[in-house]
Amino acid sequence: MTETPRYHPGFGNHVSTEAVPGALPIGRNSPQHVPFGLYTEQLSGTAFTAPRHENRRTWLYRLRPTAQHPAFSRYDGAPHLRAAPFDTPPSPNRMRWDPLPWPDATTDWLDGLVTYGGTGNVAEQTGVAIHLYAATADMGRAFFSADGELLIVPQEGALTIDTEMGRLDVAPLQIAVIPRGVRFRVRLDNNGRGRGYVLENYGAPFRLPDLGPIGANGLANPRDFETPAAWFEDRDEPCTVIQKFQGGLWQTTLDHSPFDVVAWHGNLAPYRYQLARFNTINTVSFDHPDPSIFTVLTSPSDTPGTANCDFVIFPPRWMVAEGTFRPPWFHRNVMSEFMGLIAGAYDAKEGGGFVPGGASLHNQMNGHGPDQASYEKAVASDLKPVKIDGTMAFMFETRHVVRTTAWAQTSPTMQLDYDDVWRGFPKATLPR
Ligand SMILES: O=C(O)Cc1cc(O)ccc1O
Numbered sequence: 001m002t003e004t005p006r007y008h009p010g011f012g013n014h015v016s017t018e019a020v021p022g023a024l025p026i027g028r029n030s031p032q033h034v035p036f037g038l039y040t041e042q043l044s045g046t047a048f049t050a051p052r053h054e055n056r057r058t059w060l061y062r063l064r065p066t067a068q069h070p071a072f073s074r075y076d077g078a079p080h081l082r083a084a085p086f087d088t089p090p091s092p093n094r095m096r097w098d099p100l101p102w103p104d105a106t107t108d109w110l111d112g113l114v115t116y117g118g119t120g121n122v123a124e125q126t127g128v129a130i131h132l133y134a135a136t137a138d139m140g141r142a143f144f145s146a147d148g149e150l151l152i153v154p155q156e157g158a159l160t161i162d163t164e165m166g167r168l169d170v171a172p173l174q175i176a177v178i179p180r181g182v183r184f185r186v187r188l189d190n191n192g193r194g195r196g197y198v199l200e201n202y203g204a205p206f207r208l209p210d211l212g213p214i215g216a217n218g219l220a221n222p223r224d225f226e227t228p229a230a231w232f233e234d235r236d237e238p239c240t241v242i243q244k245f246q247g248g249l250w251q252t253t254l255d256h257s258p259f260d261v262v263a264w265h266g267n268l269a270p271y272r273y274q275l276a277r278f279n280t281i282n283t284v285s286f287d288h289p290d291p292s293i294f295t296v297l298t299s300p301s302d303t304p305g306t307a308n309c310d311f312v313i314f315p316p317r318w319m320v321a322e323g324t325f326r327p328p329w330f331h332r333n334v335m336s337e338f339m340g341l342i343a344g345a346y347d348a349k350e351g352g353g354f355v356p357g358g359a360s361l362h363n364q365m366n367g368h369g370p371d372q373a374s375y376e377k378a379v380a381s382d383l384k385p386v387k388i389d390g391t392m393a394f395m396f397e398t399r400h401v402v403r404t405t406a407w408a409q410t411s412p413t414m415q416l417d418y419d420d421v422w423r424g425f426p427k428a429t430l431p432r
């Protein structure tokens with residue numbers, strides 16, 4: 001007997017999958033009699049009338065209808081989870097943080113979320129929230145965000161993410177995306193510890209960027225995205241479901257597992273992607289290209305080319321540019337940049353301080369770039385081909401200014417001396 005594959009390859013594909021043979025209705029979405037008496041439910045991720053190439057929806061066939069639940073009441077856990085609009089005054093200052101410390105008390109992934117900041121407004125479906133997590137216990141309960149899609153970037157510790165549509169194993173250097181509304185729970189594989197980053201995308205769902213003159217191939221190739229096969233549990237035991245709804249947390253308890261989808265078909269589903277599969281493109285002549293060449297996924301806004309949020313990575317790559325200052329240049333950008341580091345070192349921060357699990361923020365129009373150590377090293381270097389290896393930084397790049405939370409502004413992990421990395425540059429000398 002051949003084993004059913006755990007994952008279906010391809011980005012945004014229309015997947016048909018069943019965990020029990022014969023469970024998936026054929027030829028119609030909503031038959032009068034569903035196999036085995038399963039209940040049909042449509043889950044939409046875009047308006048019914050969204051253009052076909054953007055339309056996302058899935059048909060679920062489950063043991064009980066999702067609608068069969070008691071009322072939700074407020075949940076007051078997850079003490080550091082926040083939503084946009086953020087009422088803290090925006091700051092032009094450059095910021096950098098040490099990694100999140102491990103929590104003292106036993107903390108699951110949901111309660112371990114700490115919001116650093118965000119943009120836009122959850123009610124208007126614009127912007128993002130940026131969270132980090134440090135967790136020490138498996139989730140027994142299920143969670144979903146009605147507010148946005150979740151891009152999960154583990155930094156330390158592999159996760160198993162059980163979702164309504166199937167299970168995702170996601171280790172550091174892989175990412176997972178959970179669509180808005182999809183229920184999931186996170187289990188920790190690294191002796192019960194997991195740390196990483198989460199982008200909650202209130203805007204248009206992530207998609208692959210256009211490739212323009214690059215052509216039909218390159219960057220993140222569609223077939224490397226993996227969607228789980230149907231999986232379910234048939235458990236008649238109490239299970240708490242927590243939802244994030246317009247920034248507030250709400251809970252209810254079912255008398256059964258919410259992970260009871262026996263079969264599904266559609267193109268709205270969680271997926272994972274291995275960052276090592278990214279086909280990195282870079283200059284083979286001169287100059288340091290704009291980091292848009294490293295875009296894995298983009299959430300477009302209403303203005304073409306100006307993203308609600310891009311997810312950009314800085315993977316291992318050869319640096320061969322001739323007669324060029326090879327690291328990122330000094331710059332002031334209209335877009336705002338929140339960065340994290342999954343592994344290794346980042347080539348613009350040789351001076352230290354930007355470490356795996358840490359984070360930095362460079363908001364709109366505020367100057368940043370190589371620290372002095374990176375600058376001096378790059379100016380002095382003999383420009384042989386060099387491989388930048390064993391590293392993976394990333395950036396959430398957004399058109400809106402990121403407002404940081406009170407937690408992020410007052411955390412002892414904030415590096416109050418970050419400005420100093422640019423303090424000691426000597427003045428240029430003009431000819432007399
Ligand atoms: O600020 C950063 O380090 C991110 C970044 C990298 C790069 O290669 C060019 C521009 C840019 O903002």
Ligand SMILES: [Fe+2]
Nearest residue numbers: 331337362368
């Ligand atoms: Fe930058």
